[in-house]
Amino acid sequence: MEHQSSSLSSGDQFASCPPQPERSARRRIGRSEERAPFPIPGLAADVLHMRVKEGSKIRNLLRFAAARMQGEGQDGSAAAVRQVVFTGLGRGITKTITCVEILKRKVAGLHQVSKLCYMTVNEVWESAPQEAATTTVERTVPAICILLSKDPLDPQELGYQPPQTFSVPTEEEERRRDLRRTAE
Incomplete structure (x- = not known):
């Protein structure tokens, strides 16, 4: 799903994963993401934005987001937020x-x-020390933005899901x- 375009002069291309053993002379020294506006219209001014990365710990993200949505801050005086946006790109989408x-199960x-959407990521790679050359690779990676809101949202908006009711048996x-299973 990743599209690669690069500004390599020698025609070399390498993937977004760590360099292969034969390319161990190259290492990534920088990475920047193109800041695009949120693809979700009508966000509140006090929306909590959670950026989820591949190495993020789920328990840390959820502890912070759930505390803020329930009005529990670090000092105990934080006001509850009504909306939270989770954003992830590339390998962070599943997380x-x-x-x-x-969070939808914790906060009903x-x-x-x-x-x-897609975001553009620019990576700067450094070659072997004797060459002292850098290469910039521009990649387009998939991204997801998910808005969770305590307030009703427009049900006509594409991607809308109403609140779910989870019943615990x-x-x-x-x-x-169990009796029906054993009877069968």
């Missing part, structure tokens, strides 16, 4: 979706709008289900 799904009644329902 972003996982965070959103867990959240409306959701999901948007997919009671012990009696579990017992009946």
Whole structure:
């Protein structure tokens, strides 16, 4: 899914993953992302923005986001936020979706709008020390932005999902289900 275009003079191209053993003379020394506006219209001014990266710890992200949505801050006096946006790109997309799904179970009644887009990432690679040359590679990677809101959102918006109701089965329902399985 990744598109590569580069400004390499020798025609060499290398993937976004770490260099292969035969290319160990190159190492990434910098990375920058093109800051694009959020693809979700009508965001509140006090929206909490959570950037999820490939190495982010889910428990840390969720602890912070859930505390802010429930009005619990570091000093105990923070006001609850009404909306949170989770953004992830590349390999961080799956972790972003996982965070959103867990938070929807922790904080009931959240409306959701999901948007997919592409972002441009510029990477600067350094060659072997004797060459002292740098190479810039521009890649276009997929990204996802997911808005969770306590307030109702426009149901006509593409990517909208209404709040879900999660029911936890009671012990009696579990017992009946087990009896039906054994009867079959």
